[in-house]
Amino acid sequence: MFILKYIKEVYNGLKSLVVGLRRTLYYFSHHKEIITQQYPDNRDTLVFPDRFKGEVVMLHDDNNEHACTGCTACELACPNATIKIITKFDITPEGKKKKAIDKFVYHLELCTMCNLCVVACPTNAIKMAQTFEHSVFNRAELTKVLNKPASKIREGVE
Amino acid sequence: MVEEIASTADGNIILNLGPQHPATHGVLHLVITINGETIQKVEPHLGYIHRSIEKMCESLTYRQFIYVTSRMDYLSSHINNHACALCVEKGLQIEIPSRSQVIRVLMDELTRIASHELWWGAMAMDLGAFTPFFHAFREREAINDIMEETCGARLTMNYMVPGGVMQDIHPNFQRRVKEFITLFKSKVSEYNELVTGNIIFQNRMKGVGNLSAADAISFGCTGPTARGSGVSCDIRKLYPYEIYEKLDFEEILESDGDSFARYMVRVREMSQSISIIEQLIDNIPEGDFQAKTKAVLKLPKGEFYQRVETARGDFGVYIVSEGGTTPYRIKYRSPGFSNLSALDHMARGSKLGDLVAMMGTLDLVIPDIDR
Amino acid sequence: MWSFSKISKLIDSWLSVNFSSTWTMVIEMVIAGIAVITLFALLGLVLVLMERRVAAWIQIRLGPNRVGPGGMLQSLADTLKLLVKEGMTPDGADKFLFNLAPFIAMIVAMLLMAPIAFASNFQLWDLNIGVLYVTAISSLMVISILMAGWASNNKYSLMGAMRSGAQIVSYELSAGLSIMSIVVLSGSLNLNEIIQSQADGWWLFKGHIPVVIAFIIFIIAVTAETNRAPFDLAEAESELTAGFHTEYSGMKFALFFLAEYINVFIVCAIGATLFLGGWMPFHIGHWQAFNHVMDFIPSSIWFFGKTFFLIFLIMWFRWTFPRLRIDQLLDLEWKYLLPISMFNILLITLMAILGWHF
Numbered sequence: 001m002f003i004l005k006y007i008k009e010v011y012n013g014l015k016s017l018v019v020g021l022r023r024t025l026y027y028f029s030h031h032k033e034i035i036t037q038q039y040p041d042n043r044d045t046l047v048f049p050d051r052f053k054g055e056v057v058m059l060h061d062d063n064n065e066h067a068c069t070g071c072t073a074c075e076l077a078c079p080n081a082t083i084k085i086i087t088k089f090d091i092t093p094e095g096k097k098k099k100a101i102d103k104f105v106y107h108l109e110l111c112t113m114c115n116l117c118v119v120a121c122p123t124n125a126i127k128m129a130q131t132f133e134h135s136v137f138n139r140a141e142l143t144k145v146l147n148k149p150a151s152k153i154r155e156g157v158e
Numbered sequence: 159m160v161e162e163i164a165s166t167a168d169g170n171i172i173l174n175l176g177p178q179h180p181a182t183h184g185v186l187h188l189v190i191t192i193n194g195e196t197i198q199k200v201e202p203h204l205g206y207i208h209r210s211i212e213k214m215c216e217s218l219t220y221r222q223f224i225y226v227t228s229r230m231d232y233l234s235s236h237i238n239n240h241a242c243a244l245c246v247e248k249g250l251q252i253e254i255p256s257r258s259q260v261i262r263v264l265m266d267e268l269t270r271i272a273s274h275e276l277w278w279g280a281m282a283m284d285l286g287a288f289t290p291f292f293h294a295f296r297e298r299e300a301i302n303d304i305m306e307e308t309c310g311a312r313l314t315m316n317y318m319v320p321g322g323v324m325q326d327i328h329p330n331f332q333r334r335v336k337e338f339i340t341l342f343k344s345k346v347s348e349y350n351e352l353v354t355g356n357i358i359f360q361n362r363m364k365g366v367g368n369l370s371a372a373d374a375i376s377f378g379c380t381g382p383t384a385r386g387s388g389v390s391c392d393i394r395k396l397y398p399y400e401i402y403e404k405l406d407f408e409e410i411l412e413s414d415g416d417s418f419a420r421y422m423v424r425v426r427e428m429s430q431s432i433s434i435i436e437q438l439i440d441n442i443p444e445g446d447f448q449a450k451t452k453a454v455l456k457l458p459k460g461e462f463y464q465r466v467e468t469a470r471g472d473f474g475v476y477i478v479s480e481g482g483t484t485p486y487r488i489k490y491r492s493p494g495f496s497n498l499s500a501l502d503h504m505a506r507g508s509k510l511g512d513l514v515a516m517m518g519t520l521d522l523v524i525p526d527i528d529r
Numbered sequence: 530m531w532s533f534s535k536i537s538k539l540i541d542s543w544l545s546v547n548f549s550s551t552w553t554m555v556i557e558m559v560i561a562g563i564a565v566i567t568l569f570a571l572l573g574l575v576l577v578l579m580e581r582r583v584a585a586w587i588q589i590r591l592g593p594n595r596v597g598p599g600g601m602l603q604s605l606a607d608t609l610k611l612l613v614k615e616g617m618t619p620d621g622a623d624k625f626l627f628n629l630a631p632f633i634a635m636i637v638a639m640l641l642m643a644p645i646a647f648a649s650n651f652q653l654w655d656l657n658i659g660v661l662y663v664t665a666i667s668s669l670m671v672i673s674i675l676m677a678g679w680a681s682n683n684k685y686s687l688m689g690a691m692r693s694g695a696q697i698v699s700y701e702l703s704a705g706l707s708i709m710s711i712v713v714l715s716g717s718l719n720l721n722e723i724i725q726s727q728a729d730g731w732w733l734f735k736g737h738i739p740v741v742i743a744f745i746i747f748i749i750a751v752t753a754e755t756n757r758a759p760f761d762l763a764e765a766e767s768e769l770t771a772g773f774h775t776e777y778s779g780m781k782f783a784l785f786f787l788a789e790y791i792n793v794f795i796v797c798a799i800g801a802t803l804f805l806g807g808w809m810p811f812h813i814g815h816w817q818a819f820n821h822v823m824d825f826i827p828s829s830i831w832f833f834g835k836t837f838f839l840i841f842l843i844m845w846f847r848w849t850f851p852r853l854r855i856d857q858l859l860d861l862e863w864k865y866l867l868p869i870s871m872f873n874i875l876l877i878t879l880m881a882i883l884g885w886h887f
Contacts, residue, residue: 010865013357017850023351024289024587024849035296036591051310051325079222114225114316119324128310173684181767195688195855284767286758286852292588352849358759359851510688511854514767 048130053113056083056106057129058146065154066147068125070101074117082110083117100153108134109142123157170198177206181284181514184524186498188513195509200502208528215488220246220320220455223485227475228314230492231526233273234468236265239318244399245464245475246320249457257445258322259400264335264438265309265317266466267431271342272301273469274428277521281421282353284518285362290352297345300338304331320455322448335439339432346429354425363418367504367516370415377503378496381471382427383520386420388413393467407434417512420519456483470494470521494526533829534650561653565642569635569791576790577604579837580844587848608783616779619682626680631777631784633673638791640666644720645798648808648829652721659720660712663799664705667754670792671697674756674763677785678773689772692855693763697754699862704750706870707743710877711803714740720802727806739876744804746870751796752843753858755789759850760858767852797839801832805839808832 027033039046048054060066070087088102118127126146136142175181175188182188185206191199211230215223224242228235240262247254279294302312308328309315317324353359369379374387384391392409394402410426412419457479465474471493478487497520505513540560544553578593578601585592593600618624644659646652656662671694678690712718714736715726726732732740753760764772774785801807808828812820853861 010869016355016357016360019351020356020849021845023348024845027589028583028586028845031586034586034589034591035299036589038591038594049307049310049328051308051328052306053310077221079218079225112225112314113311115310115324116221116225116316119319171684179770195692282851286761286765286767287850288584289588289848292590296589353851356851358853358857361857362851362854509854509856511762511765511768511852 052130053128054130054132058126064151067123067154067157068101073120077116077120080110082107104146106144106146186524197505200505207525211529212488219483225316231523234269235314236269237468241466241475243318243320245462249462254322254449255446256443258447260442261323263400267434268301270431270469271428272298274424281518284514304334321451326447366512367417369504377500380493382423383497386412386423387415393465417519492526533648572794573787574604583844584848611783614779616781619776621682623680626676630673630677631781634788635784637669638788641795658718660718674773681776683776685769685775686773689763689769700750700753703746703866703870707747710743710874713881724807727809731806733804739873742873755792758847759852797836800839801835805835
């Protein structure tokens, strides 16, 4: 019958609305469901997974030694010329010339965090750090030299 | 009105929707001819976020070019990377270990759920309901956290490499995926309560934006858009890659061809992806996560094509190789571009509010269309 | 115990002792004007904060929590921001109408404040046709929206204004009919007398199911009349960017924004007055002790409590439902709400004649 169908239509429509209202009322009254993280306040407790790709860093040990041989594998692997390796020739105690890095230049502003350089490195000299707050006032600060001053290549790394 | 409003000779108004407009999800520009509220014609103007990715890829090596494809359809970046990796592997003719195949499929399906979650929230937002967007993001964040742990990024992962995956899965991966499945299953009924069952939503979606099966095929629509019209086009079923042929899942088809059918296809697809993940998560075979490949990849001279099913439809990678280390020509077949072409056909004669709903059900990602 | 009525009487008697009757009148009017403007500002601040808080909790967020304790001063900061922003008038706009429209919206909202009884014996203007006055003035709201949409010289604004026109004109009908049902029951157009008729129980409880239906229709209709979601077609963010106030910025936008919230407050106040007994406390039959405790709560708290409950209802709708389409909006009114409320008012008339209500 027409009237019955009409009433049923109105009833079902209202019912579907009430179901939605009940769901939102549940969230309105249950504050434990809130998932907001208050970022700058929770800096101290913020935990990043160790694979998080924040920026490329070079690993140095306590003796200020790194494992980079200057082979430029990372430079070749990089899709956007983020890495530039400037090499020099060290004179070893035996009087032989040995290739070593002078500067490991890293352009953070060009980096897309694709991880290809880290994968390409044969000596695991570089890795991805978990830092992510990269904002600076001057663009030049984003061009970094990754090897620390006066650092040397670790003994035995070829 | 002080100045004459731009109008055509027969009294229709021409309205520029976009490139900056809340409903276009990016920088799509639609030139709409309307008569009152009724749409006469929709003309999409593209190119506002064209970055010439295909040309860029020609100067990158076969290892390098994959990361760029994450920036196309950023919501299914894993699946885009997957297609490229598969295409390169096809050229190199290498078999990849079964462990990496399973990991790849798991990642694909997680990405598909994440993409559909975002679409679901944005879809409701297009129709004026703001709350579902935040609820969808709660589940999506759980997936993003899983991705962050294993792949190191939340959106543009670059996890698939020729020969397998870049790193092995994180030790927590299986536990967290199971946690996500429990979370998702407990929350999925809310989707029906808040949106699907809602009478206002159903009235807005049913019977608008009709696309017949024949039209869907002739416009080249793929993915959920075509499956909503009853066209069977799931690449995972038709041209199975990786281990999809061994998996037990259903190709979701709806026959109505209206906005609601396309909506239902996507919502039901999420549950199918969950079932695929459930089948695989405890059965990740032991072994290498990457096949041994040469340091410098060189594809033999020839043409290679690989298609996969992204969250939006059929994504194809076409590589022409001259035998060098970089491709001679790369062409991507993006699902969004073809799906968008059907918009004019669907929208004619409907109301302006419906156009927004239709664009929502097409699940447009503008960088995917423009590349 | 102090109350608003005692304070107003005190001021009145002090003024009439010290000044002539004309000056008393003038000073009282100035005080009333200042009071209304203060109430406006306060309501704007409170309602905006309340809306953001409700939205945040429904959307599993925290909401404003940076400015002031618990984010209490957030809307004050927003006001400051809007005040210092440039109020631009677009090229090609009808400058006079464009700048006039927000003020019309505010004036209409202010006029509507006059007959509302905020507490017992505390009313700006005890008008014997209060209900008629409210329904008449509230329909003027659409003029400011049409004016803004037309003068902006923007297609989105124009479409929003036209939608709003069609919407408000149609929903006036069912809002009016459901207001009429209370007028039929109480037999008066005077808001004070309507409140007095609810001394033995609110109409929502006294009037059986027909009044409940009238109440539901009233809530739906006023939600539409104030352009709130799910009927926010005039603004329709995802379709028309911001609808009729797309081109407004700075304080002119703020006036529209404020007027929207004030209108919500006013229609909820009317709803509370008609259906929930205005400032009348909640009484249950012959429970003398309970009723006495209820009487102890000041009448102004009763009034604002009821009003804010209705405001919460409207906010709750906004953050739950998707938006209707323009033709469905009109369908809802002409095919569902209007026939139902017509039938309903017949029932209520019958009920009132036969004295079936409590």
